[in-house]
Amino acid sequence: MLLINKTLLKMSKGFRGYIALIALLKLLTLAGIAMFAQSISGFLGGLFDPGSVDFRESVRTAFVSAVIILISEVLIGDVEYRCTAKSRIVLRERIFSKILLLDVGNIEKMGTTHAVAAAVDGIEAMQIYYSKYLPGLIYCAISPFYLFWKLKEASFTAALFLLIVSLILLPANNFFRSVVRKLKDSYWVSFLNLTGYYLESLYGLTTIMLFGRDRERAGILETKTGDFCRKIMGIMRLNFKAFLFSDLVIYSSVFITVLMVTAQLSKGEISLASALLTLMLGYGFFGSIRILMHSSHQALAGVAASQNLSRIFDIDTGRPSKPFVQKEESDGFVGIRLENVEYSYEDRDGVLNNVSIDIERGKTTALVGQSGSGKTTVSGILMRFFDPQSGEIRFEGTDYACYEPGELRKKIIMVPQFVSIFSGTIEDNLLVAKPDATIEEMHKALELARLKDWVTGLPDGLKTDVGDAGAKLSGGQRQKIGIARVLLGNAQYIIFDEATSSVDFESEREIWACIGELSRMRTLVVISHRLSTIRRADRIYVLSGGKVAERGSHEKLMEQNGIYTNLVSEQAVLEARGVNGEVAV
């Protein structure tokens, strides 16, 4: 198959020189091969006429050319390495930058499966195309001319014939193009499908086992692996068809050449040496094409991968942005202000309708509301994970769009509702927040999060491995690490989204007591279903139906006898039956 792919060529910026160099070195090898064939055939031809050829000379030339071939092959290896090394670096940089640009709000457009398939398997698969297929293609386009030039003395007609055939052969392979296009897409879809399903099976394996669904899962997996197998065999069939077609052309041409040469030889038009040379190099004419064919099914995987990669590169990551202008609120308010913010997720009706919230610097603001009322969504907007469809957000007077998201996140950080733990040690996970944190600082943060005693009690302390994505930690320990992380940083604004939902009662009380201390210096935004946690907040916003239904301090809200009052009294009833009391900031 002939695979010339624009996307791949475009992406090869930065390492094209290496590709050309590989092709050039391949030509050097060819020169060595031609030289070798010449000396051998010369010698063999001379066998019938002892004394006509200098045996030593033949052996020496043959040996020298063998060495040339060896050296240039080794050089090719080195350049191939450089080419692939560079392309890995360049492409991975691009794809990971894209992940960061997509940000939390849009990362779903890429998804874990696409990301891992493109960034790892995809880029590795593309290496064959860059380091083997493309140089091979260039080489295939040039080598016939060189061989023609070498052979024209020996037998002009045969040389011309071989040249013409080899020049036609490659473009003739284009014949399979439409099939190639169809195959590569369906191949990649099937690959992603399988990868995604496997990945999910791994993550959900405990749930699958718990509910005894493993057999069913294996059954579906079987259909998916079967489908992938069929897609590959589709490519293989095409590959072998192309192979068969080329081989047919190649061998018939070689055969015809042999006949031509034999005829010329019997008429005495050429010498035996020339005839043998034609035969040896005649095959060489096509050798390169056959090698190309060999790598073409792997190259096809690379082409399929590159399409996917370019689709990822093409995802729009544009975000509202304005030139930076320092401003102040007209009413002297200092803090973050959301004004008439509307936000809806794709395919979902408005989650936030016309929401206005003031987060005053140095104060504690609380967000409450039923599950699904949009509290986490507000926190995402505050962190600028995504931008609202309409409305305005200002950070101390300046429009959010004037800041790079990363810039804002130096001032605002959060404990998300679900903390992600990275594989590695406890220390690695803390350093996420502050790469240069000292041991003391880490201990201090762990102390505040009520985790220090546990950590220091471990034989490896901070260096304890947390297992795959924190698999060796309990639910509460994960959350505590999330809290410790935030306390390590020194952002002015801190958002706690259900930060202690899985933490035990004692720790929760102590943690909030510490955070209460903190609130003297920092600005806190607290999201919690445990209303007692936020009782002492300076201002409480009650979200309901995508709007701010009520606002005010605990006391003021209790007077209103609305949603908040209802929630508080319901909780009081529930808790009255319980044993423990509740805690507050």
Next chain:
Amino acid sequence: MKKRKYGLMQTTGRLLAMAAPVKGLLTVSTLASILGNLGHIGLLGFGSMMIMRGAGFTGSGSLVLWGALTLFCSVLIFACRYIEGYVSHAAAYKLLSYMRVDMFKTLSKLAPACLVDRHKGDILSVAISDIEIIEVFFAHTIGPLFTVILLPAVTLCVAAAIAPLFVPALLPIYIIICVLFPIAAVRLGRNAGMAYRQRVGELKSLTIESVMGLKDIQIFGFGQRRIDMVQDKTAEINKVSRLLTMHRQIVTSAPTFFVYLARILVISVAAYLAATGDHDPVGVIALSFVVSASFSSTQSLTTVISSLLEAYAAAERLFVLEDMQPEVVEAENPVMFHKIERVEFDNVTFRYSTERGKVLDGFNLTLSAGEKLGISGESGIGKSTVIRLLLRFWEPTSGEIRINGIPLKEISLACLRERISMLEQETFIFNDTVAANIAVGKEGATLQEVMASAKRAQIHDFIMTLPDGYATQMGEMGGRLSGGERQRIGIARAMLRDPDILIMDEPTSNLDVLNEKEMLKTLEDEYGDKTLFIVSHRSSTLTGCSRIIHLG
């Protein structure tokens, strides 16, 4: 060189054993490979005879005979190439799909206990790309393995017939490039192959965690450092890929060098014969072509050696998983039961690993049918661990757990997990519809049952607001749900069954007050006669419990 856990012969043997289901296909492709290569020798040998006959250098045979033989060999080559290629790949890819499914079955025996230290990305890499690379072994190695012995033998016979002096000249070369060289090359390169496969697996873990943990990465401006980590890994991959590329180049070109040497040897011997006057130039010329053709098959082996390094590494990585000892092994004749009447923890001691301390030490608990047990206690004290032990995901270090007086070890795992329904501390959402996500709780659940369960879990009304209702897709890893919604899907899942014991691990951590109230009411109304086992640090959640244990 480091001693490997799986030797070369052992790995080869094990892979061959795995190929048993496609034995027939592989035999066909191997035969085709042998015939094709013989055809290649014939093509060049007969072709050169044809030229020389045509040119009148020899009188043996006729032009038509040599021509016909040449043509026949060409036809043989295509037919065999096609059959070999197609059949061997068909066999190989079929095997790979079996292997992937088998691997999942292995993993499900290992999960979760044996997998906490293994990164999911790395396991994924074994399942998808490592297994893919084993194709090289099945499709490209088995055939050449035979031809590499057979063809030199044929060539040597031809040589012996033409001029016996060629045999001692060629034999050492064959031994070097067909036997010694490939074995040495594989041995020397195995570490690099392993390093490459491992680094690729690590890069996958890194990528997956980067996407899944993107929120935490962005919160702390950790992104650039994460890219640096990826690039460090890429640099490591590049380092081993340099070794592999050089290995491949040397392994493919050094034999070529020997091939050229062999041909030089042929002419040297021919020159010697010519000098002694005892020579047959026609035979020598034909032999020279035959020799070069015989090498083409050996080269089909050497070109795969470098990929074979990866294939062996991949196989080894697969074997490591396959040979892992599961934490939990089902009894040979597992005991079944109908209803759980009593659960006993008898002096149970447990530690996850020897490096970590005891999580449970002499833990005793008796739970009888219909009891409502609440457990609270400090984070990390071992509440979830108790549940994991009861469900037999882990095995107690000492002591015994019994159900209805029968030791847990003797009980059928399927039966045990069938009679217990559980809400996990964190609900996993599958990339499927809402309905399918709830239906995970019970095999063959109808939509009616799913809806009834959703109502019980207070999630029905929310689902009805979704664009496609129960058929709405949930996307990857439940990212499209709020925390409470996710938890309620989990509750609906657990409530879909009709178990003897309902276990809930922190059922209300993300629920609002009203949800919590309704859930407690459902438990009271509908689970009155069931055994409940609720872990929570919220006192309100445990209010319906008849007995509360505080661990600590």
